[in-house]
Amino acid sequence: MVMKVYGDEMSACVARVLLCLHEKDTEFELVPVNLFACHHKLPSFLSMNPFGQVPVLQDDDLTLFESRAITAYIAEKHKDKGTDLTRHEDSKEAAIVKQWSEVEAHHFNPAISAVIHQLIVVPLQGEKSPDAAIVEENLEKLEKVLDVYEERLGKTKYLAGDSYTLADLNHVPYTYYFMKTSHAGLVNDRPKVKAWWDDLCSRPAFLKVSPGLTVIPVTN
Amino acid sequence: MELHLRMFHTGFLVYSSVFKPRPDRWSDQVGPRTGTFLVRSAGFKNIAKTKSFLSNLNPFGQVPVLEDGDLKLFESKAITRYLAEQYKDQGTNLLPDDPKKRSIISMWMEVDTNQFLPVASTLIKELIIKPYQGLATDFTSVQEGKEKLSEILNIYETRLGESPYLAGESFTLADLHHLPPIQYLLNTEEEELKNLIYSRPNVAAWVEKMKSRPAWLKAVAMEEHILDLMNRRRLPKQLDSSCHESTVVAQKTAMVVIANN
Numbered sequence: 001m002v003m004k005v006y007g008d009e010m011s012a013c014v015a016r017v018l019l020c021l022h023e024k025d026t027e028f029e030l031v032p033v034n035l036f037a038c039h040h041k042l043p044s045f046l047s048m049n050p051f052g053q054v055p056v057l058q059d060d061d062l063t064l065f066e067s068r069a070i071t072a073y074i075a076e077k078h079k080d081k082g083t084d085l086t087r088h089e090d091s092k093e094a095a096i097v098k099q100w101s102e103v104e105a106h107h108f109n110p111a112i113s114a115v116i117h118q119l120i121v122v123p124l125q126g127e128k129s130p131d132a133a134i135v136e137e138n139l140e141k142l143e144k145v146l147d148v149y150e151e152r153l154g155k156t157k158y159l160a161g162d163s164y165t166l167a168d169l170n171h172v173p174y175t176y177y178f179m180k181t182s183h184a185g186l187v188n189d190r191p192k193v194k195a196w197w198d199d200l201c202s203r204p205a206f207l208k209v210s211p212g213l214t215v216i217p218v219t220n
Numbered sequence: 221m222e223l224h225l226r227m228f229h230t231g232f233l234v235y236s237s238v239f240k241p242r243p244d245r246w247s248d249q250v251g252p253r254t255g256t257f258l259v260r261s262a263g264f265k266n267i268a269k270t271k272s273f274l275s276n277l278n279p280f281g282q283v284p285v286l287e288d289g290d291l292k293l294f295e296s297k298a299i300t301r302y303l304a305e306q307y308k309d310q311g312t313n314l315l316p317d318d319p320k321k322r323s324i325i326s327m328w329m330e331v332d333t334n335q336f337l338p339v340a341s342t343l344i345k346e347l348i349i350k351p352y353q354g355l356a357t358d359f360t361s362v363q364e365g366k367e368k369l370s371e372i373l374n375i376y377e378t379r380l381g382e383s384p385y386l387a388g389e390s391f392t393l394a395d396l397h398h399l400p401p402i403q404y405l406l407n408t409e410e411e412e413l414k415n416l417i418y419s420r421p422n423v424a425a426w427v428e429k430m431k432s433r434p435a436w437l438k439a440v441a442m443e444e445h446i447l448d449l450m451n452r453r454r455l456p457k458q459l460d461s462s463c464h465e466s467t468v469v470a471q472k473t474a475m476v477v478i479a480n481n
Contacts, residue, residue, distance in 0.1 A: 050375045051335060062320045066330035073323035092291045095302040102295035105333050107280060148279045 003028045003074075006045075007054030008035065009212025012116070012173035013067040014055040018212070019169055020071040022205035024082035068105060068170055075166055083205075085166045093161065100159040100167035107148075111141035112174045119181050119217040130218060139183060146186055146193055153192035157199075164203070172200055176210060181217045297329060300393055312435070314393045321388065328386040328394035339368045340401040347408045362410075370416055373423055380422035384429070391430070399430050 005021070005028055007014035021028050033039050033054050041052050048056045049065035057064045057073070064070050075085040087093035115138045118130040152159060160167040175197060179187060187193050200206060269281045277285045278294035286293045286302070293299050304315040316322060343365045346357045379386060386394040405413050406427075418424045430436065 050378065051331070059320075062323065064323050064327055066327045066334065069323055069326035069330045072326050073319060076319050076322070091302070091305055092288075094305075095291065095293050095298055098301055099293055099295045099298040102298045103280070105330075106295065110338075151279060 001060055004031050004058040005029070006031045006033050006048065006056040006058070008032055009209070010214050011035070011054050012113075012177060012213070013053070015173040015176075015209050015213055016067040016170060017055045017057065017070050017074070018209045019172055019205050020074045020085065020166070022208050023085060023169065023203075024074055024078040026074065026078055026082070068101065071166055071170065072101075083164060085164075085169065087160070087163075087165060097160040097165045097167050100165075101170055103145075103159075104167065104170045107145045108142070108171060109174065111138045111145060112178055114138040115142065115181070115183070116174055116177050116217070120177060120215050123218045124215070139186065143186055146190055149196075150190040150192050153196050158196065164200075168196070168200060172206065173209075173213060175200075176213050177215065177217060297333070297393075297397065300396065304393055312391060314391070314396065316392075325387040325392045325394045329397055332394070332397045335372055336398065337401060339365050339372060340405060343369065343408070343413065344401065344404050347410060347413075348404065366412060366416065369413075373416055373420055376426075377420040377422050380426050385426065391433070395426070395430060399436065402427055403431070 003021070003026065005014065005017055007017075007030070009015065009018065009030070018028075018030075033045065035054070039045060040049075040054055045056075046052055048058075048063050051065065053065065055065070055067055055070060057070045059073075059077075062073075064073060072086075076088070079086060079088050085097075087097050115135055118135050122128055122130050149159070156162055158164050158168050175187070178184065179197070187197055201210070274281055277292055280294065282294065284294070284296055284299060286299045288302075288306075293302060301315065308315065308317075315325060342361060346359075346362050346365070350357055376386075383389055385391050386398075402417070406417065417427055
């Protein structure tokens with residue numbers, strides 16, 4: 001049975017999973033979930049993910065939520081085809097991939113998602129304006145993280161070494177949205193980070209997924 | 221030190237957040253060689269921010285860091301996974317091989333990262349770290365934190381009604397990562413926080429089972445031993461909790477400093 005992904009292409013977290021599926025040349029069915037109509041808060045959805053968030057993956061009897069757990073599962077299940085996203089054949093290299101994946105989750109994501117939340121989600125909710133103080137505070141945090149990346153990417157082509165892995169992939173959707181804001185300079189002004197980003201955007205899997213990332217941030 | 225709290229029966233050098241005063245008076249290795257691992261101090265204020273630490277160990281200037289031969293690894297969830305893999309044939313099997321079972325463990329580790337830990341860390345920061353640092357607790361933030369924690373624990377209560385541990389019938393990395401922050405929440409003076417846990421029978425049973433595990437008891441004893449060594453050598457008054465991957469370790473040491481000054 002084909003894997004099902006619940007969610008919409010414009011969701012960054014859903015896109016993370018779609019990127020992984022394309023890198024692994026794996027068939028899937030996308031089942032839309034109408035977030036604007038709050039279908040992710042209905043009991044039928046909550047029975048799949050009690051936290052009421054997309055994406056959710058169904059693979060036969062397995063139901064999985066949390067996009068990074070989903071990408072890790074897909075990468076492991078299909079480790080023998082498509083791009084080697086985990087370096088599973090060497091335990092130390094695999095650990096380095098995990099390390100930089102955790103960096104994305106713990107250092108990069110909180111800062112960048114806070115900015116995207118203010119500049120995309122808040123305006124869509126219609127009631128408030130973006131909070132400039134939150135944007136400012138998180139841009140500062142993001143700059144520090146990107147300084148570490150600039151240094152790291154001076155030594156290796158990708159974050160976990162010389163090939164593209166989940167550690168890089170997990171960054172893509174939020175960065176794509178971030179580059180549409182007026183703060184793209186944080187990436188553009190760091191040559192190694194910029195080169196890395198351009199490379200990530202040239203991948204065939206990215207070119208299949210990016211057209212779905214249609215939300216426009218406010219220019220703030 | 222966070223690594224002690226989470227890992228057992230490992231055989232490498234582990235950098236921990238134990239205070240390291242003047243190098244001419246101390247050797248680098250404080251703490252017992254317990255079983256097969258060694259604890260190395262990386263100190264508090266500024267040690268994890270030195271050029272040497274940043275360029276050789278962790279560019280984010282945080283502990284824990286694990287060294288195994290030429291591998292240097294930071295980020296505790298990467299470290300625990302690596303050790304669970306390397307030692308899967310001994311001790312508790314924290315990470316089974318089956319991809320579907322493993323994915324459930326990953327999922328609950330992500331829930332810890334994205335849902336549980338942000339709320340727990342804020343509460344620990346407001347209720348323990350800030351008072352220690354002489355800063356005012358933001359009680360609005362505490363109240364919001366308790367409400368969010370309550371919602372999250374409702375989900376855990378349902379989950380732990382389906383199986384004794386988060387990912388199924390046995391204790392795994394998914395449960396292990398929750399234990400240190402839960403311990404610190406319980407260490408606060410806040411009855412309401414304790415009640416959030418103990419008023420939920422499945423969550424309470426899960427916490428009590430984890431706390432009674434021999435490995436946890438060993439880790440706590442080792443940490444207390446190390447803190448005692450630190451005590452007798454006079455601790456610094458300054459504590460930089462940004463060194464720590466989570467605030468939980470800073471808090472425990474802070475309590476010792478307060479008790480001795």
